[in-house]
Each structure stands twice: as C-alpha cells, then as structure tokens.
Amino acid sequence: MALKILLGPQSPTANLRQAVDSIDAEGPVVVITAGWRDSEGEIEELREDIGRPVEDLMLYQRAEEIFAREPDLLEMKRERQDQLRELQGLYRIRLSPTIAAVRRLMRTRADPKLLLLEQRAAIAQLRALDRHHLRRIMAIHREFDLRRAGIHIPLATAQRDALHRQVEKAGLVLIAGGHVAVLLNRIRLFRLRELLAQKPVIAWSAGAMALSDRIVLFHQKAPQGKSDAEVLDAGLGIVRHRVLLPHARTRLDWNNRRRLALFSRRFAPANCCTLDNGSMIRLQDNRVVSATGSSVLTRTGRSKVLAKQ
Amino acid sequence: MNRLIEKLFREGVPDAGAIDAFMRNNRFPLVEPGQVTFVFRGQADEVHLRRWISGFNTSLPMQALEGTDLWALTMELPGKSRFEYKFEVVRGGDRSLELDALNEVQAHDPFGANSVCQGFGYKRPRWTLQDPDTRCGTLTPLEVDSEAFAGRRDVQVYLPARFRSNRRYPLLVVHDGPDYLRYADFKIVLDNLIHRLEIPAMIVALTQSPDRLVEYTGDPRHARFIAEELLPVLSEKFPLLDNSGSRGLMGASLGGVASLHTASMYPDLFGQLLLQSGSFAFSDLGQHQKGPIFDPVVRFMNAYRKKPFVLAEKVYLSCGIYESLIYENRSLVPVLQAQGMRINFEEARDAHNWENWRDRLRNGLTWLFPGPLWMVYE
Numbered sequence: 001m002a003l004k005i006l007l008g009p010q011s012p013t014a015n016l017r018q019a020v021d022s023i024d025a026e027g028p029v030v031v032i033t034a035g036w037r038d039s040e041g042e043i044e045e046l047r048e049d050i051g052r053p054v055e056d057l058m059l060y061q062r063a064e065e066i067f068a069r070e071p072d073l074l075e076m077k078r079e080r081q082d083q084l085r086e087l088q089g090l091y092r093i094r095l096s097p098t099i100a101a102v103r104r105l106m107r108t109r110a111d112p113k114l115l116l117l118e119q120r121a122a123i124a125q126l127r128a129l130d131r132h133h134l135r136r137i138m139a140i141h142r143e144f145d146l147r148r149a150g151i152h153i154p155l156a157t158a159q160r161d162a163l164h165r166q167v168e169k170a171g172l173v174l175i176a177g178g179h180v181a182v183l184l185n186r187i188r189l190f191r192l193r194e195l196l197a198q199k200p201v202i203a204w205s206a207g208a209m210a211l212s213d214r215i216v217l218f219h220q221k222a223p224q225g226k227s228d229a230e231v232l233d234a235g236l237g238i239v240r241h242r243v244l245l246p247h248a249r250t251r252l253d254w255n256n257r258r259r260l261a262l263f264s265r266r267f268a269p270a271n272c273c274t275l276d277n278g279s280m281i282r283l284q285d286n287r288v289v290s291a292t293g294s295s296v297l298t299r300t301g302r303s304k305v306l307a308k309q
Numbered sequence: 310m311n312r313l314i315e316k317l318f319r320e321g322v323p324d325a326g327a328i329d330a331f332m333r334n335n336r337f338p339l340v341e342p343g344q345v346t347f348v349f350r351g352q353a354d355e356v357h358l359r360r361w362i363s364g365f366n367t368s369l370p371m372q373a374l375e376g377t378d379l380w381a382l383t384m385e386l387p388g389k390s391r392f393e394y395k396f397e398v399v400r401g402g403d404r405s406l407e408l409d410a411l412n413e414v415q416a417h418d419p420f421g422a423n424s425v426c427q428g429f430g431y432k433r434p435r436w437t438l439q440d441p442d443t444r445c446g447t448l449t450p451l452e453v454d455s456e457a458f459a460g461r462r463d464v465q466v467y468l469p470a471r472f473r474s475n476r477r478y479p480l481l482v483v484h485d486g487p488d489y490l491r492y493a494d495f496k497i498v499l500d501n502l503i504h505r506l507e508i509p510a511m512i513v514a515l516t517q518s519p520d521r522l523v524e525y526t527g528d529p530r531h532a533r534f535i536a537e538e539l540l541p542v543l544s545e546k547f548p549l550l551d552n553s554g555s556r557g558l559m560g561a562s563l564g565g566v567a568s569l570h571t572a573s574m575y576p577d578l579f580g581q582l583l584l585q586s587g588s589f590a591f592s593d594l595g596q597h598q599k600g601p602i603f604d605p606v607v608r609f610m611n612a613y614r615k616k617p618f619v620l621a622e623k624v625y626l627s628c629g630i631y632e633s634l635i636y637e638n639r640s641l642v643p644v645l646q647a648q649g650m651r652i653n654f655e656e657a658r659d660a661h662n663w664e665n666w667r668d669r670l671r672n673g674l675t676w677l678f679p680g681p682l683w684m685v686y687e
Contacts, residue, residue, distance in 0.1 A: 009686070067475065068475060177686050180685070182684075223507050223671060224679070
C-alpha cells in the first residue's frame with residue numbers, strides 16, 4: 001500500500017506544503033474537497049500553499065448533479081440517510097445509559113476485587129454496543145449498494161469512469177477536512193476506495209478520519225447537546241486500527257483523565273491518535289514510519305507521544 | 310455608599326465642575342463585584358428606583374446627596390445578573406417614569422423601553438451580535454389561509470444562507486416571531502449559530518397573533534392552525550425533514566403556553582419544545598389570583614398536571630429567577646421529567662424580558678437541534 005500522510009487541521013498554520021514536498025509524486029496532484037460541501041472547489045489558497053497545480057475532483061458537485069437528474073437515486077439516498085439518522089438516534093438511546101453506568105462504576109468506591117470485574121464488564125457492554133451499531137450501519141449500506149447496483153444510471157457511470165481515470169493518472173491525492181459524513185459518502189458513491197489505497201495520499205482532519213476503519217465523532221466541549229463520543233460509520237479502512245482525533249486539543253476534555261481513560265479503553269485495541277494543527281503521521285503499510293505533533297491516549301487517560309513502529 | 314461617590318464628597322460638597330467631571334469620567338450605573346450604585350442627576354422632590362424584579366419591593370427611594378442635584382442608591386446584586394429599571398421622579402406632586410439618561414444600555418419590548426442594569430461580569434454574548442463573517446439567511450413573507458381563525462395569517466419564513474431546494478431541513482415554529490426578531494435579535498442569532506455549525510441550517514416559521522391574550526392561552530383554534538394548517542403549507546412549500554425530532558415549537562411567556570398547549574393537542578408531532586419563561590399558571594388549592602386572562606391557562610395546566618403524558622422528545626425550559634414565573638416553571642420540570650421526556654431546565658439571574666430570552670437561545674437551540682459541528686473537522 002502506498003504512503004499515507006495524515007495531518008491535523010491546516011489552520012492557523014499549514015504543514016501541507018511540507019508533506020507534499022516530502023513525496024516524490026509522479027503525475028498531477030488532485031484534491032478531494034467534498035467535505036467543504038458548498039465551498040468545494042475553492043482551492044486558490046491551497047494551490048498557493050503547496051506551490052503547484054492542483055485539480056479538484058469535485059465529488060460533491062458531481063454527486064449533486066447526479067441527484068438532481070436522477071430523482072430515484074436521490075430518493076434512495078434520502079431513505080438511506082433517514083434510516084441512518086434514525087438508527088443513530090436509537091444507538092444514542094442505548095449509549096447514554098451504558099456510558100453513564102461505566103462512569104458511575106469508575107467513580108464508585110467498593111471492594112476492588114468486585115469492582116474491577118464490574119468495570120470491565122460494563123466497558124465490554126459499551127464496546128459490544130459500538131460493534132453492534134457498526135454492523136447495523138454496514139447492513140444499511142449493503143442494502144443501499146444492492147439496490148443501487150440494480151439501477152443503471154448512465155450519468156453516474158460516466159462520472160465515476162471519468163473520476164477513476166483522473167485518479168489513476170494522479171501522482172498524489174489530497175483529501176481535505178470538513179463534513180466527515182458528506183466526504184465519506186461521496187468517496188463511497190464514486191467507489192474510489194481501491195484507487196485511494198494504491199495512491200500516495202495526504203489527508204487532513206476529516207479527510208484522515210475518512211481513511212480510517214471507524215469514524216468516531218467526539219466533542220467533549222460542545223456548546224450544548226452531545227458530549228459522549230459516538231461511532232458514526234465505518235471508514236474506508238485504508239488506515240487501520242486507529243481512531244483519529246482531529247482538533248483533539250480543543251475538543252477533548254484534558255482536565256478529565258477518567259473520561260479520557262474511558263475513551264481510550266472503549267476503542268482499544270485501536271490507538272486513539274490526536275491530530276492537531278502541526279501534526280503529521282506518515283504511514284507505510286499501516287505502520288508509522290514517522291510522526292510529529294501527535295499523541296496517543298493511554299488506558300489511564302494520559303497522552304504519550306506517538307512513536308515510529 | 311459607592312467608594313467613587315465617597316471620594317467625590319471626601320473634601321466636602323463638590324462644586325458643579327467636580328460633579329461634571331465625575332459624570333464624564335464614569336459609566337453608570339456604577340457596577341462593582343456584588344453591588345451596583347444608581348445615580349440620578351436633576352432637580353426633583355423624590356426619586357425612586359423602579360426595578361422589574363419579582364418578589365422584591367419594586368420601588369426603592371434614592372438618597373439626595375446633600376448640596377448637589379445628585380441622587381444615589383446602592384444595592385446588592387450578584388455577579389452576571391441583569392434586570393430592567395426606570396427612575397420614578399416626583400416633581401411638584403407629578404410622578405413620571407424616566408429612563409436612566411446616564412445609561413445607554415436599554416432593552417426594548419412591545420410596551421416601550423427600559424434601562425438595563427448589568428451586574429458585575431455580565432457580557433452580552435458574542436453570538437447575539439452581528440458578525441461580518443457570517444453568511445445571512447433571508448426572511449420571506451407567507452400568507453396562510455386559516456379555517457380555524459376564519460381569516461388570513463401572516464407568517465415570516467426564515468431560510469438559512471445557502472438554502473437549497475434539494476436539501477431537507479428541520480423546522481422550528483416560533484410564537485411572537487416578529488418580537489423575537491426585533492427584541493431578541495433572533496435572525497442574527499440564527500445566522501451566527503448556523504454559521505458556527507452549532508445548529509443545523511434550519512427553516513424557521515415566525516408566527517404572530519393579533520390577539521395573543523386569547524389565542525396563546527390554550528385556545529384549540531391556535532393549536533389547530535399550527536398543526537393542521539400552517540404545518541401542511543410549510544411542508545408543501547419547503548423541503549422539510551419529515552420526522553417529529555426535526556420539528557420544534559418555541560415561545561416565551563404566553564408563547565410558551567401556546568407551544569406547550571399545541572404539543573399537548575398534537576403529541577409526537579413536534580419532537581422539540583423550547584419554552585422560555587412560560588406563563589404556566591396553575592392552582593392546586595383554591596382559585597388562582599392572576600386575573601381572568603389566565604383562566605384558560607390554569608384550566609389547561611391543571612388538567613395537564615392531573616394527567617400528564619409525553620408531549621415531545623426533548624423540552625428545554627428557561628426562566629429568570631427574578632420573575633414570579635420561576636415558581637410555575639420549577640413546578641413543571643418534575644412533571645415533565647416523570648413522563649420520561651428529556652428535560653433541560655436553565656435558570657438565569659434575569660427577569661421576564663426579551664434579552665433574557667435572547668441570551669438563553671444558544672443553550673436551548675443547540676441542545677434541541679445539535680448542529681453539524683459534531684460532524685465537521687476542518
């Protein structure tokens with residue numbers, strides 16, 4: 001598998017140029033900015049940053065065009081989104097008390113011999129719930145793919161073929177951050193996973209999350225509302241056994257070690273890796289060949305520097 | 310007495326020049342941690358502070374500062390509190406209510422304006438202020454023919470920036486919508502919270518009533534209008550998400566009652582309720598003392614309290630602790646909670662006014678309609 005470089009947010013300072021310069025790309029550079037939704041394609045600043053021509057694959061706009069011309073496909077997509085949204089709501093109903101129970105057990109004082117096993121069992125229940133949710137999500141995706149395969153949409157086929165040709169010719173693919181679900185859905189719609197796995201890719205924030213095998217939404221300091229991390233979907237599975245946490249510095253509650261410990265234990269054996277502004281993780285065949293500015297959450301809720309493997 | 314005033318009088322009665330300098334160099338009222346001092350300058354026989362704080366003597370006499378035309382009053386005020394006030398000035402037997410000419414902070418409502426006292430540490434939230442970087446939504450007028458009211462009703466519809474007809478949006482129906490726009494900067498708040506991804510891009514129907522003292526007090530015609538007339542028109546004209554969790558009702562004061570009553574007549578139609586300082590009057594013992602306007606409210610609330618049921622998935626309630634309705638609101642919370650609804654109740658050191666309601670909007674809206682911030686990692 002070709003080199004993959006994962007970066008944190010590109011603001012306030014960008015390290016994309018440094019990452020691009022470190023790759024000896026043979027062929028044009030293309031970028032996926034579908035996560036920016038309506039702002040997709042506004043890449044002048046990005047071009048200036050990296051100092052070379054870049055072409056935006058315009059996945060979001062291509063998908064919008066297909067949906068506008070193919071009402072049946074749009075309806076199918078809406079049905080799937082409704083199902084996923086509803087399923088996420090049902091998952092939340094179970095998640096909230098399950099996490100509350102784990103937290104309570106982690107705070108409780110009791111005979112350690114008794115308590116330890118109860119804590120482990122409660123975390124196992126939480127992990128089982130996450131796994132169950134992911135299986136249900138994948139079942140909905142499979143059903144959609146089956147129905148989708150049954151409909152011939154010439155425009156979608158033409159767009160997909162054009163995209164595949166473009167990516168095949170590219171020497172380097174960049175994947176920007178933004179709305180992680182929108183980004184992932186567009187990459188899936190055009191079936192780019194295999195091509196991306198073979199190409200050198202630099203992805204940042206939501207782009208990096210999309211490459212991983214499990215998308216975990218998190219914000220422990222959201223203004224109101226959700227604060228328990230949620231499994232949203234399976235990612236592309238190109239980067240495996242890592243839960244990627246962009247904006248970790250501002251989104252995680254670093255003063256609450258118990259909470260961070262639970263986060264880490266919930267998703268183990270995957271490593272929960274922070275991706276902040278300035279972070280860079282280079283992966284070859286899913287092994288870290290170098291890393292700067294990234295850390296891993298430990299079982300005790302501390303962070304340790306992500307090291308080369 | 311405030312230390313700045315003490316300093317002004319330290320060397321005896323100050324002359325007009327010293328008083329002018331004192332007025333020029335300070336902001337009024339004089340706010341310190343834990344207390345506030347009001348100052349009035351002018352010829353008068355008596356001056357009183359009239360403050361809109363429930364449960365307290367609303368009229369407090371101010372002290373004439375000897376040998377000057379200054380009047381002052383120092384009172385206790387916890388940090389970050391906010392209340393509205395006026396000066397009641399007596400001259401030659403005539404009483405008049407006057408805004409504090411020394412304080413430029415005012416709150417407006419349909420009955421006029423009041424001066425606003427902001428306790429130590431209070432800051433108007435940034436998300437209530439116009440942000441030049443925020444993309445703005447639009448307001449579109451909509452006429453709805455109503456059989457329930459045998460006439461036409463005007464509604465304003467807020468469409469978010471970058472509205473697209475091929476997307477689907479959550480819907481929030483707001484009572485006293487034009488007042489929310491005018492007095493609580495609701496459009497600015499919506500624009501900012503959507504821009505910051507704290508709430509999703511949503512469609513907001515801003516309704517108003519020509520006779521809210523009747524229609525918002527538990528009038529079945531109003532509930533029918535919202536659920537059976539307005540909602541179908543909105544669903545036909547705009548791309549709305551078709552599930553109760555994506556539909557909300559909101560209102561303040563009697564608007565809160567109208568929201569709760571509509572939800573009670575059409576349970577599960579609106580999954581989200583945002584109720585601010587709701588006038589949820591009830592009587593457990595004997596007759597209520599709130600006047601005949603509240604008769605239907607009390608009938609509705611008593612009936613609901615007797616046989617409560619699930620009205621919505623989530624209910625956000627807020628109320629100021631300086632308003633009498635805090636009792637009714639606190640009493641409603643356990644009733645709703647016992648039904649299994651998710652309740653978020655927020656108390657504020659504030660009173661029954663639009664700025665209190667404005668300042669709570671972020672907490673209410675983001676809790677009921679969490680935005681894609683959760684999904685966005687730039």
